[in-house]
Amino acid sequence: MLQSETTLTPPAEVEAAGQHTNARVLAQSASRWPDRPLLLLDGERLSYAQMLAEAERYAAALLAQGAGPGTRIGILGPNSVEYVKLLYAAGMIGACAITLNARFKEADLVYALDHAEAGFLFIGGQAKSFMDFRAMLVRIYPELQGWDGKAPLSLAAAPHLRRLFNFGDPDETVWPDEAAFLAAATPTHLDQARRLRDEIPSQSDALIIYSSGTTAHPKACILSHRNLSQIGMSFARRFRLGPEDVVYNPMPFFHMSSMLPMAACRAAGAMQICTGHFKPQEALRQMQDERATFAYVSFPTIVGGILNDPGFAEADLSSVRLLHCVGPADLLRRYSESLPGVRFVNAYGLTEGSGVPVWSDPWDPADDPFTHSGKAFDGLEIAAFDPETDRRLPPDTRGELRLRGFCRFSGYLKDEAATAQVLRADGWLCTGDLGYVDAGGIVTYDGRLKDMLKIGGENVAALEIESYLCTHPDIELAQVIAVPDGHLFEVAAAYVELRPGARLTAAEVVDYCLGRIASYKVPRYVRFVTEWPMSTTKIQKFRLSREFAAEEYFDIKQMMAKRRAVCAAG
Incomplete structure (x- = not known):
C-alpha cells in the first residue's frame, strides 16, 4: 500500500547514507573494499583505494589553485577517468560540480557558465575528433585567442571564471594541463582536503545539472550530496547490489543516468564500466570479459545497437541478470526475446527527482x-494529481505524477518562481508528467503533460500512438508530434526508424493503423529517419520539423473508402 501522507520514513541505511557526502561514501567504501575495482573506463582500471588517493590529490590541487567550499567548478568533456576524479575532488572540499552537457551549442554554454557563476572550468581533449572544446571556447570568448595560460583570466562574457584547464589534449602546448594543475599542491593542501572531507555537510550542493528542454535556456537543477547518497543507496537496495556486481553503463557523466548508478556502485562496492564513446562491439566484449551483472543501457538507441551488432549472437552474456531500458511495451518484449534469462527493469524519473526514483x-x-515503470523507492511517495485543481486522485486515475520524500532536488538555480511551481509547500514535487498509480504503488507512465495532441477536441497522448506503431515488426522506434491542421486543429505526424534491413513505405505505416486505432489518432504524415536529434540520451522532439508539404498528407477518409470498396468487390 502507499505510505500515508504524513509519514515518510526512509529505511535506516538510506537515512544513514544521507548523512554523508560523495567523498565520505567513497572513503568508507575504500576502507571496506580497497582492492575492489571501482571503475573501468576505456582500458583504465582503478580500485576504490586508488580512486580515493587520486581524488585527494585532485582536491589538494583545487585548494592550491584557489578553490574551496562554495566554488562552482564546470566540467566540459567526454567521459574520462579525470572527470570522475574531479567529481569526487570537488565534493571533498565542498565545491559544486557543474556537469556541462558536452552537446551544448555555443549559446547554451555561454549562458550556463555565466548563469552558474563558474569559477573554474575543466575541458577534456580526449574526444577532440568528435568535439573540439578548446576551439569552441576560443570562438565564444575571443580574449582566449592569445591567452598564454598564465595571465589572469578576464572574460567579458564570463566574469566569474578565474581558472581554465585543458586535460587530455595531445595538441595543447599553452593552456594549463593536468600536470600544471597538480603541480601547485603541497602536503599542507592534502591535509586540508582530508580535513574538509569530514566536515562538509551532506546538505551542501553537489551537482548543478542543466536540463534540456524547449525553453529559451536550459534550467539549472541543484542536487545535494544527501540527494545523491540516498538515491544511490536506495538503488543498491532495490537491485541487491554488492561488491561482486559489475554495472555496464555507457551513459554520459553530465546526465543522472550515469550519476545514479555511480552513486549506487560506490555505496555497494560494485564496479562500473563506462566509456567515452559507445560502440556496440566494444560493449559486448566488455560485458562478456568483465562478467557484467547489470546492463544499464537505458534507451532503445543503445539496446538496439547492441542487439543488432553482428557479434551479438556469439557473445556470452550469461552473467547479466538485469537490464534496464525504457520504451514501448512491445519493443521491450521484443528485446527480451533476444535475451532469455535476463530480467528487464523499467523506470521513471527526472533530474528534479534525483534522477530515477521509481523502478520496477x-x-x-x-x-x-x-x-509499468515500477514503484518508488522505500521512503518516497508518489501519486497522481489533477494538475488544475491540485486534488489527489484515486488509484488507477490518470493525472500528473507527483513525488514526496528525499528525492526532491534543492531547486532551480536563480529561479525562485520556477522552483515554487514544482516544489510545493506541502512537500510534493510536480513532475509535469502524466501517469497512473495503482493501489499497490505501481506507476504507469503515460507521457508528458505537455506532450499531448489536441485532435478535433480530443486530448491524445503522443505515447499512445508511438506505442502502437512500435508493435509493427519492421519499426524499431517511433516519435509522434502535433502538426497544425485546418480542420482538426492538430493531427499526428509520425517519425519512424525502421529495423535493420526492413522495407516499409509511409502508406504502409498509415495502413497499419487504419481500423486498429481510432481514426483521429492515425498519423496524417509519416517520415523515416536513421538518426534522431538527441540531447544526451533523449530524443528532442521539438527539433523534429513540423513543416510538411501538402503531398505528404494522407487522407484517412479516402484510404478507408478504398479499403471498403476493395472488401466489397472481393
Missing part, C-alpha cells in the same frame, strides 16, 4: 517491467 522490482511478479 524484478522480484515482484505483479510489477510488469514491460507495461
Whole structure:
C-alpha cells in the first residue's frame, strides 16, 4: 500500500547514507573494499583505494589553485577517468560540480557558465575528433585567442571564471594541463582536503545539472550530496547490489543516468564500466570479459545497437541478470526475446527527482517491467494529481505524477518562481508528467503533460500512438508530434526508424493503423529517419520539423473508402 501522507520514513541505511557526502561514501567504501575495482573506463582500471588517493590529490590541487567550499567548478568533456576524479575532488572540499552537457551549442554554454557563476572550468581533449572544446571556447570568448595560460583570466562574457584547464589534449602546448594543475599542491593542501572531507555537510550542493528542454535556456537543477547518497543507496537496495556486481553503463557523466548508478556502485562496492564513446562491439566484449551483472543501457538507441551488432549472437552474456531500458511495451518484449534469462527493469524519473526514483522490482511478479515503470523507492511517495485543481486522485486515475520524500532536488538555480511551481509547500514535487498509480504503488507512465495532441477536441497522448506503431515488426522506434491542421486543429505526424534491413513505405505505416486505432489518432504524415536529434540520451522532439508539404498528407477518409470498396468487390 502507499505510505500515508504524513509519514515518510526512509529505511535506516538510506537515512544513514544521507548523512554523508560523495567523498565520505567513497572513503568508507575504500576502507571496506580497497582492492575492489571501482571503475573501468576505456582500458583504465582503478580500485576504490586508488580512486580515493587520486581524488585527494585532485582536491589538494583545487585548494592550491584557489578553490574551496562554495566554488562552482564546470566540467566540459567526454567521459574520462579525470572527470570522475574531479567529481569526487570537488565534493571533498565542498565545491559544486557543474556537469556541462558536452552537446551544448555555443549559446547554451555561454549562458550556463555565466548563469552558474563558474569559477573554474575543466575541458577534456580526449574526444577532440568528435568535439573540439578548446576551439569552441576560443570562438565564444575571443580574449582566449592569445591567452598564454598564465595571465589572469578576464572574460567579458564570463566574469566569474578565474581558472581554465585543458586535460587530455595531445595538441595543447599553452593552456594549463593536468600536470600544471597538480603541480601547485603541497602536503599542507592534502591535509586540508582530508580535513574538509569530514566536515562538509551532506546538505551542501553537489551537482548543478542543466536540463534540456524547449525553453529559451536550459534550467539549472541543484542536487545535494544527501540527494545523491540516498538515491544511490536506495538503488543498491532495490537491485541487491554488492561488491561482486559489475554495472555496464555507457551513459554520459553530465546526465543522472550515469550519476545514479555511480552513486549506487560506490555505496555497494560494485564496479562500473563506462566509456567515452559507445560502440556496440566494444560493449559486448566488455560485458562478456568483465562478467557484467547489470546492463544499464537505458534507451532503445543503445539496446538496439547492441542487439543488432553482428557479434551479438556469439557473445556470452550469461552473467547479466538485469537490464534496464525504457520504451514501448512491445519493443521491450521484443528485446527480451533476444535475451532469455535476463530480467528487464523499467523506470521513471527526472533530474528534479534525483534522477530515477521509481523502478520496477524484478522480484515482484505483479510489477510488469514491460507495461509499468515500477514503484518508488522505500521512503518516497508518489501519486497522481489533477494538475488544475491540485486534488489527489484515486488509484488507477490518470493525472500528473507527483513525488514526496528525499528525492526532491534543492531547486532551480536563480529561479525562485520556477522552483515554487514544482516544489510545493506541502512537500510534493510536480513532475509535469502524466501517469497512473495503482493501489499497490505501481506507476504507469503515460507521457508528458505537455506532450499531448489536441485532435478535433480530443486530448491524445503522443505515447499512445508511438506505442502502437512500435508493435509493427519492421519499426524499431517511433516519435509522434502535433502538426497544425485546418480542420482538426492538430493531427499526428509520425517519425519512424525502421529495423535493420526492413522495407516499409509511409502508406504502409498509415495502413497499419487504419481500423486498429481510432481514426483521429492515425498519423496524417509519416517520415523515416536513421538518426534522431538527441540531447544526451533523449530524443528532442521539438527539433523534429513540423513543416510538411501538402503531398505528404494522407487522407484517412479516402484510404478507408478504398479499403471498403476493395472488401466489397472481393
